[in-house]
Amino acid sequence: MLHTANLEALTRTGFVENNTKAYTTPNHKITQGSHRDMTVQAANAKQQENKEFDQMLVERAQQGDKRAFGLLVEKYHRKLGRLLSRMIRDQAEVEDVVQESFIKAYRALHSFRGDSAFYTWLYRIGINTAKNYLVSMGRKPQVMQDVEIEDVENFDEGNDMRTMETPETSLMTKEIAQTVNDAIAALPEELRTAITLRELEGLSYEDIANVMQCPIGTVRSRIFRARETIATKLRPLLDTPQHKRW
Amino acid sequence: MKQQLSALVDGEVDIERCEHIFLAAKSSGEVAQAWRDYHVIRDVLREEGWVQSDMTSRIMAQLADEPTMLAPQAVAASEKISHIRPRFSKYTWSIAASVAAAFFVGLFVVNQPEVTAPAQIADNDADTDQYVLAHHNYAPNSATYYMHNVAYNAGE
Numbered sequence: 001m002l003h004t005a006n007l008e009a010l011t012r013t014g015f016v017e018n019n020t021k022a023y024t025t026p027n028h029k030i031t032q033g034s035h036r037d038m039t040v041q042a043a044n045a046k047q048q049e050n051k052e053f054d055q056m057l058v059e060r061a062q063q064g065d066k067r068a069f070g071l072l073v074e075k076y077h078r079k080l081g082r083l084l085s086r087m088i089r090d091q092a093e094v095e096d097v098v099q100e101s102f103i104k105a106y107r108a109l110h111s112f113r114g115d116s117a118f119y120t121w122l123y124r125i126g127i128n129t130a131k132n133y134l135v136s137m138g139r140k141p142q143v144m145q146d147v148e149i150e151d152v153e154n155f156d157e158g159n160d161m162r163t164m165e166t167p168e169t170s171l172m173t174k175e176i177a178q179t180v181n182d183a184i185a186a187l188p189e190e191l192r193t194a195i196t197l198r199e200l201e202g203l204s205y206e207d208i209a210n211v212m213q214c215p216i217g218t219v220r221s222r223i224f225r226a227r228e229t230i231a232t233k234l235r236p237l238l239d240t241p242q243h244k245r246w
Numbered sequence: 247m248k249q250q251l252s253a254l255v256d257g258e259v260d261i262e263r264c265e266h267i268f269l270a271a272k273s274s275g276e277v278a279q280a281w282r283d284y285h286v287i288r289d290v291l292r293e294e295g296w297v298q299s300d301m302t303s304r305i306m307a308q309l310a311d312e313p314t315m316l317a318p319q320a321v322a323a324s325e326k327i328s329h330i331r332p333r334f335s336k337y338t339w340s341i342a343a344s345v346a347a348a349f350f351v352g353l354f355v356v357n358q359p360e361v362t363a364p365a366q367i368a369d370n371d372a373d374t375d376q377y378v379l380a381h382h383n384y385a386p387n388s389a390t391y392y393m394h395n396v397a398y399n400a401g402e
Binding site: 050052053056057061062063064065067068069070073075081082085091098103106107109110173177198200204205220221224227228230231234238 | 248249252253254256257258261264265268271272278279280281282283284285286287288289290291292294296301302304305306308309310312314315316
């Protein structure tokens with residue numbers, strides 16, 4: 001729903017036509033097929049590189065650096081919460097299970113060898129923790145058939161999990177989504193184009209540079225400026241008291 | 247630095263430069279905050295997660311009570327490669343030695359001169375027939391076929 005709202009907002013601003021099925025620039029038109037090929041290629045490259053950085057953070061954490069593990073927590077706790085909310089409907093319980101999952105992952109981190117991606121390993125721990133939690137509460141998992149280990153093994157960032165919408169999606173999430181949408185709609189066109197092609201379409205910097213006909217360095221700068229502009233609007237909602245920061 | 251972090255979030259930074267950005271994220275609250283903000287923006291745009299502002303703080307507070315992990319057996323990827331090579335080399339030599347030994351043994355067996363079947367020699371040897379006949383009572387039960395063979399030959 002949020003995704004659709006984003007697209008609608010962007011469509012209203014004249015940026016995205018026909019729900020991103022075609023994006024036209026003065027000299028380039030990306031058809032859906034070629035676009036999808038580029039997206040898949042870019043996503044695969046991105047996942048590979050993210051895995052390498054994740055692995056670096058894991059190795060630092062294995063050597064005793066808790067802040068490295070904190071970066072992994074910051075990166076993945078929202079995705080894990082989203083996944084587990086398919087099994088546990090109560091949001092407070094989901095948060096407890098997410099927390100317990102990360103603690104278990106930290107305790108077992110010495111056994112992680114990097115044979116699979118860190119997030120695959122983490123999600124597997126999360127699902128098992130959720131199942132154990134439900135059993136301990138004497139409850140049958142409500143939508144257990146929807147989330148199994150096989151799903152996690154096939155799960156990559158940005159796949160079908162995003163379509164799930166729980167009844168208890170937090171007000172805060174909705175408020176933040178609205179803030180992000182409004183901030184994107186207010187961006188200058190070149191920043192809005194760059195951040196949208198990157199985040200919604202998953203294009204690599206090289207592909208975005210081809211589409212926008214500018215150097216890769218310009219793409220990097222535009223995406224960064226777009227993020228900073230959005231983040232400036234977000235921070236009042238996200239910031240926690242100084243003493244609670246890790 | 248935050249621009250490099252932004253590129254890192256997109257997987258557009260060489261892994262060699264990640265160490266520098268990682269150290270900055272550790273030492274600078276502003277960079278760490280940007281790491282959070284950029285991922286929140288991504289998760290919201292892609293609908294990949296819900297936002298709970300204090301979740302990281304909660305988890306890290308609990309982790310502070312956990313004993314610090316020290317896993318000396320964990321090695322970097324580059325070190326793994328250097329460790330794998332000598333092991334691979336050792337196994338390669340072992341396999342090569344086994345194959346060479348099997349080859350020479352096989353060569354020796356193939357080049358052996360053909361021998362006549364021992365049973366045919368025994369059939370033609372009258373002394374052996376008599377010996378077996380005389381001692382068949384000492385043979386185990388499973389060897390009773392000697393009796394039939396000898397009796398047949400004796401009857402001829």
